[in-house]
Amino acid sequence: MSEHTISVNKSVLTPFNLVAGVILLVGTVITVLRFTGGLAAVTNLTDDNPWGIWIGFDLLCGVALAAGGYVTSAAVYIFGLKRYHSAVRPAILTGFLGYALVVFALNYDVGRPWRLPYPFVVQQGTTSLLFEVGACVALYLTVLFIEFTPAALEWLGLKRARTLVVRLTMLLTIFGVVLSTLHQSSLGALYLIAPSKLHPLWYSGYIPVFFFVSSVIAGLSMVIFESSLSHHYFHHKMDETHLRENTGVTLGFGKAASLVLAGYFTIKVIGVSVANNWHYLTTGYGAWFLVEMLGFVALPCFLYAVGVRDKNITLIRWTSAWTVLGIVVNRLNISLIAFNWQLPSDQRYFPHWMEIMTSVFIVTIGILVFRFIVTRMPILYEHAEYK
Amino acid sequence: MPGFPTLIMKLSIGMYFFNVIHRGNDMSLTRRRFLGWIGAAGAGTLLGREANAAANVHFKGYPDSFAVLHDITLCVGCRSCEAACNTVNELPAPDKPFKDLTVLDQRRRTTAKTYTVVNRFQNETGGDKPVFVKKQCNHCLEPACASACFVRAFKKSPEGAVTYDHSVCVGCRYCMVACPFEIPTYEYDQALSPRVMKCTMCHPRVINGQLPGCVEACPKEALTFGKRKDLLDLARERIRKNPARYIDHVYGETEMGGASWLYISGVPFSQIGMREDLGVTPAPELTAGALGAVPIVVGLWPVLLTGIYAITQRKEKIAAEESRQAVMEAVSRERTVSEKEMAAAIEKAQKDKEAAIKQAVKHALDDAAKKQQEVKS
Amino acid sequence: MEGGFFTLQDFMTFTKGITYILMIISLCAMVGFWLFLSERDTDQTVEEPRHHE
Numbered sequence: 025m026s027e028h029t030i031s032v033n034k035s036v037l038t039p040f041n042l043v044a045g046v047i048l049l050v051g052t053v054i055t056v057l058r059f060t061g062g063l064a065a066v067t068n069l070t071d072d073n074p075w076g077i078w079i080g081f082d083l084l085c086g087v088a089l090a091a092g093g094y095v096t097s098a099a100v101y102i103f104g105l106k107r108y109h110s111a112v113r114p115a116i117l118t119g120f121l122g123y124a125l126v127v128f129a130l131n132y133d134v135g136r137p138w139r140l141p142y143p144f145v146v147q148q149g150t151t152s153l154l155f156e157v158g159a160c161v162a163l164y165l166t167v168l169f170i171e172f173t174p175a176a177l178e179w180l181g182l183k184r185a186r187t188l189v190v191r192l193t194m195l196l197t198i199f200g201v202v203l204s205t206l207h208q209s210s211l212g213a214l215y216l217i218a219p220s221k222l223h224p225l226w227y228s229g230y231i232p233v234f235f236f237v238s239s240v241i242a243g244l245s246m247v248i249f250e251s252s253l254s255h256h257y258f259h260h261k262m263d264e265t266h267l268r269e270n271t272g273v274t275l276g277f278g279k280a281a282s283l284v285l286a287g288y289f290t291i292k293v294i295g296v297s298v299a300n301n302w303h304y305l306t307t308g309y310g311a312w313f314l315v316e317m318l319g320f321v322a323l324p325c326f327l328y329a330v331g332v333r334d335k336n337i338t339l340i341r342w343t344s345a346w347t348v349l350g351i352v353v354n355r356l357n358i359s360l361i362a363f364n365w366q367l368p369s370d371q372r373y374f375p376h377w378m379e380i381m382t383s384v385f386i387v388t389i390g391i392l393v394f395r396f397i398v399t400r401m402p403i404l405y406e407h408a409e410y411k
Numbered sequence: 412m413p414g415f416p417t418l419i420m421k422l423s424i425g426m427y428f429f430n431v432i433h434r435g436n437d438m439s440l441t442r443r444r445f446l447g448w449i450g451a452a453g454a455g456t457l458l459g460r461e462a463n464a465a466a467n468v469h470f471k472g473y474p475d476s477f478a479v480l481h482d483i484t485l486c487v488g489c490r491s492c493e494a495a496c497n498t499v500n501e502l503p504a505p506d507k508p509f510k511d512l513t514v515l516d517q518r519r520r521t522t523a524k525t526y527t528v529v530n531r532f533q534n535e536t537g538g539d540k541p542v543f544v545k546k547q548c549n550h551c552l553e554p555a556c557a558s559a560c561f562v563r564a565f566k567k568s569p570e571g572a573v574t575y576d577h578s579v580c581v582g583c584r585y586c587m588v589a590c591p592f593e594i595p596t597y598e599y600d601q602a603l604s605p606r607v608m609k610c611t612m613c614h615p616r617v618i619n620g621q622l623p624g625c626v627e628a629c630p631k632e633a634l635t636f637g638k639r640k641d642l643l644d645l646a647r648e649r650i651r652k653n654p655a656r657y658i659d660h661v662y663g664e665t666e667m668g669g670a671s672w673l674y675i676s677g678v679p680f681s682q683i684g685m686r687e688d689l690g691v692t693p694a695p696e697l698t699a700g701a702l703g704a705v706p707i708v709v710g711l712w713p714v715l716l717t718g719i720y721a722i723t724q725r726k727e728k729i730a731a732e733e734s735r736q737a738v739m740e741a742v743s744r745e746r747t748v749s750e751k752e753m754a755a756a757i758e759k760a761q762k763d764k765e766a767a768i769k770q771a772v773k774h775a776l777d778d779a780a781k782k783q784q785e786v787k788s
Numbered sequence: 789m790e791g792g793f794f795t796l797q798d799f800m801t802f803t804k805g806i807t808y809i810l811m812i813i814s815l816c817a818m819v820g821f822w823l824f825l826s827e828r829d830t831d832q833t834v835e836e837p838r839h840h841e
């Protein structure tokens with residue numbers, strides 16, 4: 025990780041900026057193609073595979089990985105772990121950007137994006153879990169936005185507005201946790217309606233619970249992962265408190281992640297057991313399921329534990345990256361790899377390069393906005409006037 | 412008792428179902444359902460009706476709805492139904508003409524340009540004649556597509572058809588994910604107004620008293636249109652009369668809660684591309700548990716979280732209080748100590764003073780005595 | 789005919805609709821109720837901890 029240090033502030037023509045520029049350019053072209061030629065012009069979606077990586081990656085992974093916001097604010101404000109306070113703002117910012125990008129990405133995926141408010145203002149399909157997801161994501165995006173505003177208001181010097189928002193912290197945190205519990209689990213529950221399409225090893229009545237618990241893991245791991253990146257690239261922006269608390273955050277969150285991973289492993293095994301799916305474990309899909317369970321759940325659980333016991337920050341950081349990857353693997357398994365598993369291979373889905381580019385484009389936008397904000401607003405440090 | 416539900420009803424109907432009434436293309440139907448809802452919220456008994464349908468018991472579907480029975484053993488794969496469907500629904504012209512039977516060489520599915528397809532299968536249970544099966548939307552009694560749609564674009568109509576309203580569809584394609592029969596298709600090539608496309612059971616024709624296009628066109632009477640309950644009887648009767656000709660199963664009677672398109676066949680359904688592992692659970696029931704958990708989370712999570720918050724607050728306060736008291740005690744202890752010292756010092760000073768005075772007096776007396784003695788002598 | 793619902797789908801659409809409304813109401817009510825509950829807590833503010841003996 026330490027090899028490719030990029031100095032961000034020196035010149036505009038850094039390799040990073042050049043690559044980002046090219047991505048933005050390609051992304052813009054694809055956007056034009058998408059909205060002039062329809063989904064067929066840029067995607068490999070078919071009638072058998074109505075959801076591609078824009079749902080599997082952008083929506084499912086995006087929402088899971090943006091869970092750091094609610095996990096951290098709950099830890100600090102509700103469970104009173106004040107020593108992690110410096111981790112709240114970066115986590116909220118990442119969460120907010122994550123959700124904003126998810127909603128942005130949805131505009132590419134749905135057929136008529138300007139109708140996205142229809143479920144709430146025109147006709148409510150209350151039996152749909154997608155309705156529930158939509159309502160919660162919309163509300164939670166608003167909550168995250170308000171939670172993020174103090175940083176922006178401090179930057180702008182609007183003291184009175186800032187004080188007003190800060191007073192709402194508790195309410196917003198509780199609201200955020202409720203909404204997150206609901207939509208993180210409902211994203212999994214989306215698949216409840218398709219038992220005939222999702223492979224039995226991944227389909228389970230418990231799938232909402234699996235999604236919720238793994239979102240906690242994703243949140244904790246993302247905070248560690250992202251803080252180590254920030255540590256690397258924005259070190260100069262961090263203040264004393266942040267640097268001092270960083271080790272504590274890494275150790276504490278690593279410990280929590282290890283514990284939750286252990287619980288997650290247990291309930292996943294129970295999921296296999298209650299459906300009596302053991303015999304699938306000997307098939308090809310079973311092998312892949314075991315890779316996910318052992319390689320991306322059990323292994324990081326153990327590595328986190330070792331890292332915490334040995335106070336090995338480097339190990340914990342690498343483990344967090346691995347865990348984040350594991351969450352992505354899980355979400356892609358459910359949405360794409362184990363979905364439609366009974367279809368003959370020529371009818372299966374593989375993303376078009378323009379779909380992948382669009383996702384890269386959206387992630388790039390996220391990184392650029394994140395960089396813009398942390399280099400300007402008091403995210404990684406406390407504003408001198410508000411200590 | 413009726414007070415509360417009525418209140419809720421007024422609220423909810425006012426706020427929530429405003430648009431139902433608004434959107435109904437068929438006013439009388441919407442009105443009837445609207446009254447039905449009132450019945451369900453508890454007022455039904457007041458109006459002297461048995462409100463048993465309102466209790467979460469067993470929903471049997473619209474009693475007089477229509478259905479189609481597809482007798483697979485009669486189908487000859489002529490594709491007349493495909494052609495008729497194309498005409499009555501004004502779909503785009505096909506790539507190959509409907510007369511061309513070579514398309515049967517490949518297994519096909521419904522597409523945005525074809526609501527129905529006929530597929531040919533080898534007869535695996537002996538017999539050299541191939542088997543032909545027509546595929547289209549099954550118009551489920553509890554449609555998964557309708558359960559999944561977050562704008563309620565799909566509706567099970569009392570006539571039996573599951574209709575789709577493109578004027579509200581957002582294009583999320585969750586309905587396509589949900590449908591266990593892989594029926595809905597999407598106009599991926601439309602940039603601005605893509606629609607979900609699927610068989611309508613010729614709903615517009617049926618409410619006008621006409622037969623569905625495909626049924627009308629079938630030269631072999633492999634398709635029969637009628638009341639669902641009558642068709643079930645008919646299907647069973649055919650099976651009973653010809654046990655050698657048919658498998659003893661009416662496909663669509665119970666699959667995923669039942670459908671308005673029924674099939675009888677001479678070969679097992681799983682051999683002719685129809686899944687037999689779908690179960691009998693109606694689609695809305697699959698998600699009922701998860702949906703039911705939502706209000707419980709909303710109701711109890713705030714209580715739990717606020718509770719935890721209050722406890723941590725309290726702990727912190729006690730800790731703060733304890734340390735404050737410790738400080739205060741230390742301070743006051745210090746104070747008593749110093750007071751004592753002060754008193755002692757004052758006492759000492761006083762004693763010293765007194766001693767000094769005594770001394771001085773003694774001195775003075777001594778001096779005086781001395782002087783007197785000096786004067787005497 | 790008008791006795792109620794013919795399909796589980798319609799029944800759920802209706803009951804879930806009401807549930808959503810109730811959820812919104814209950815969330816707002818919770819906030820109000822918490823304020824009512826803790827309004828007279830002199831203990832409530834962290835800034836000035838005052839202990840009742």
Ligand code: SF4
Pocket residue numbers: 547548549550551554555556557573589590591592593594595609
């Ligand atoms: S077959 Fe599919 S599209 Fe047709 S009603 Fe059933 S769930 Fe809906």
Ligand code: SF4
Pocket residue numbers: 559560561562563564565579580581582583584585586587607
């Ligand atoms: S694609 Fe349209 S009809 Fe299908 S679920 Fe989404 S909004 Fe409903």
Ligand code: SF4
Pocket residue numbers: 495496497499500526527547609610611612613623624625626
């Ligand atoms: S019922 Fe109508 S729409 Fe459906 S397949 Fe037959 S002709 Fe086509």
